[in-house]
Amino acid sequence: MARFRDSISHWKDVLGSSKTHTGNEKSDEKSTTTAKADSGHSSLSNPPPTSAPLSTMPSGPDTLQFPAASSEQLAPYLPTKSSSSKTTPFTTLTFATSLDASLALQPGTQTHLSGPESKAMTHYLRSQHAAILIGAGTARADDPGLNCRLEGVGLDSQPRPIVVGNWEFAFDDLDDEDEGNGEDDSILDGHTEDGLTEDGDADGESVDSAALDEHVEAFTSVLKERGWVGAKPGGVGEGIKSQVEAAPPLRNDSVSHAQLLKKEKEKQKEKIDSGDLEEDEGSFPELTQIISSKGWDRVSRCLRAVKEGKGKAPWILVPASQIPPATDRRRKYLEKMGGRYIGISDSNSNTDSSAAPGSGAASLDWTQILTTLKSEGIDSVMVEGGGTVINSLMAPGYEDLIDSVVVTIAPVWLGQGGVVVSPARKAGSKAALRLKSPKWCLFGEDAVVCGRV
Numbered sequence: 001m002a003r004f005r006d007s008i009s010h011w012k013d014v015l016g017s018s019k020t021h022t023g024n025e026k027s028d029e030k031s032t033t034t035a036k037a038d039s040g041h042s043s044l045s046n047p048p049p050t051s052a053p054l055s056t057m058p059s060g061p062d063t064l065q066f067p068a069a070s071s072e073q074l075a076p077y078l079p080t081k082s083s084s085s086k087t088t089p090f091t092t093l094t095f096a097t098s099l100d101a102s103l104a105l106q107p108g109t110q111t112h113l114s115g116p117e118s119k120a121m122t123h124y125l126r127s128q129h130a131a132i133l134i135g136a137g138t139a140r141a142d143d144p145g146l147n148c149r150l151e152g153v154g155l156d157s158q159p160r161p162i163v164v165g166n167w168e169f170a171f172d173d174l175d176d177e178d179e180g181n182g183e184d185d186s187i188l189d190g191h192t193e194d195g196l197t198e199d200g201d202a203d204g205e206s207v208d209s210a211a212l213d214e215h216v217e218a219f220t221s222v223l224k225e226r227g228w229v230g231a232k233p234g235g236v237g238e239g240i241k242s243q244v245e246a247a248p249p250l251r252n253d254s255v256s257h258a259q260l261l262k263k264e265k266e267k268q269k270e271k272i273d274s275g276d277l278e279e280d281e282g283s284f285p286e287l288t289q290i291i292s293s294k295g296w297d298r299v300s301r302c303l304r305a306v307k308e309g310k311g312k313a314p315w316i317l318v319p320a321s322q323i324p325p326a327t328d329r330r331r332k333y334l335e336k337m338g339g340r341y342i343g344i345s346d347s348n349s350n351t352d353s354s355a356a357p358g359s360g361a362a363s364l365d366w367t368q369i370l371t372t373l374k375s376e377g378i379d380s381v382m383v384e385g386g387g388t389v390i391n392s393l394m395a396p397g398y399e400d401l402i403d404s405v406v407v408t409i410a411p412v413w414l415g416q417g418g419v420v421v422s423p424a425r426k427a428g429s430k431a432a433l434r435l436k437s438p439k440w441c442l443f444g445e446d447a448v449v450c451g452r453v
């Protein structure tokens with residue numbers, strides 16, 4: 001019963017909350033398409049890499065444009081060939097904060113701080129690094145795409161998404177594909193980053209059927225409580241549709257959302273077959289359609305980008321002792337997409353890092369993490385966040401690992417209770433870190449400070 005209540009509150013959270021915004025809503029992709037050279041900052045000369053044919057990177061409404069003029073300002077802080085002799089990648093720390101150093105209004109939520117121009121700048125940085133690294137907390141809170149959506153950036157130039165910690169990404173149901181039920185047979189067919197095709201070896205471990213039933217029941221009961229299903233013939237009204245559309249993605253649950261909706265559809269069909277429900281009665285089919293059309297039932301955005309040929313498959317870094325077994329459904333899925341779990345030695349040699357706020361969860365040693373990435377061929381990495389990752393990487397003892405810092409500062413105070421960047425300070429010192437040769441630039445309404453450490 002307690003599990004059921006948890007499940008109900010989970011669905012209430014998922015369906016009822018919405019992302020937080022700070023007045024920079026216009027920073028969403030659709031409006032960023034206009035983030036061009038007329039946005040008030042100086043011109044750039046370094047065009048984004050276009051080594052891959054444009055046809056590999058479909059452009060669409062979410063494509064960003066960064067004026068070729070501004071890259072000159074960033075050039076001194078970007079990875080260079082000379083960094084390749086280091087045992088760790090060229091590491092850029094880059095994130096957006098409010099005037100009071102918050103990354104987000106509260107833990108577990110995404111806050112849009114960057115305006116269109118600085119967001120395009122961040123995507124330019126993505127195009128200049130071999131990898132983007134985030135913590136599992138950010139993967140959960142933001143469900144990020146983690147690709148570079150600048151116009152003209154081909155798949156070869158996409159950064160490798162790297163998530164540190166146990167990220168329970170949402171994914172399509174491999175069992176469904178095996179059944180060849182026509183729902184999404186193309187999932188692994190030519191859309192994995194390496195162009196792998198399905199090998200028919202997708203007999204994933206069976207889902208906990210009791211847990212699934214519980215989720216379906218809880219999910220449906222929350223929908224019913226809100227009048228979103230079973231209300232009246234004719235399906236959901238516009239108001240309800242917009243509520244559902246405004247809800248954040250369904251993600252990161254222990255049960256695949258594809259499984260969940262498949263099960264619900266089966267129940268619905270049984271009721272229709274037995275005459276308990278008219279085919280057009282109630283709104284679940286329509287609701288399911290909305291959810292499906294938004295891709296919420298399918299897969300985390302980062303993996304969707306892989307399927308759509310718009311990004312590389314993620315690597316997930318976990319303590320070596322916690323790599324999931326080869327039979328694990330997520331691991332199998334990830335590997336079929338071209339991604340990997342990578343084990344990092346568990347011994348944390350940086351004794352000072354425990355002093356950083358929120359770094360209790362940062363158990364892995366950053367030197368180990370970055371050395372491993374370098375040994376895996378990653379020459380440059382852009383660390384985006386969130387709070388735990390940034391505060392622990394900036395903690396005393398790790399400074400030498402950071403080559404560049406590029407911080408976007410939005411003209412807003414988020415107030416108390418946010419996810420704050422405030423690294424630990426060595427006892428007796430007057431600052432935690434100070435940037436060398438800092439340069440301040442304006443991108444639209446945001447200030448961007450670049451520097452070396």
Ligand SMILES: NC(=O)C1=CN([C@@H]2O[C@H](COP(=O)(O)OP(=O)(O)OC[C@H]3O[C@@H](n4cnc5c(N)ncnc54)[C@H](O)[C@@H]3O)[C@@H](O)[C@H]2O)C=CC1
Nearest residue numbers: 096104135136137138165361362363364385386387388389
């Ligand atoms: N404004 C911005 O530019 C950004 C904002 N954010 C925000 O930050 C918030 C997320 O921050 P946090 O909750 O602090 O999560 P986080 O993204 O820093 O991830 C923390 C988790 O990652 C794993 N992890 C991190 N470092 C590790 C290490 N050294 N060893 C082993 N595991 C490690 C652990 O599982 C830990 O619980 C979200 O609200 C997100 O929206 C995130 C990125 C950028």
Ligand SMILES: Nc1nc(O)c(N)c(N[C@@H]2O[C@H](COP(=O)(O)O)[C@@H](O)[C@H]2O)n1
Nearest residue numbers: 096111112113114122142144145146384
């Ligand atoms: N530059 C920047 N500005 C903000 O206001 C942000 N909230 C973030 N967040 C980071 O960007 C990721 C989202 O990436 P996608 O656009 O979905 O690819 C998010 O996960 C944070 O790492 N960054």
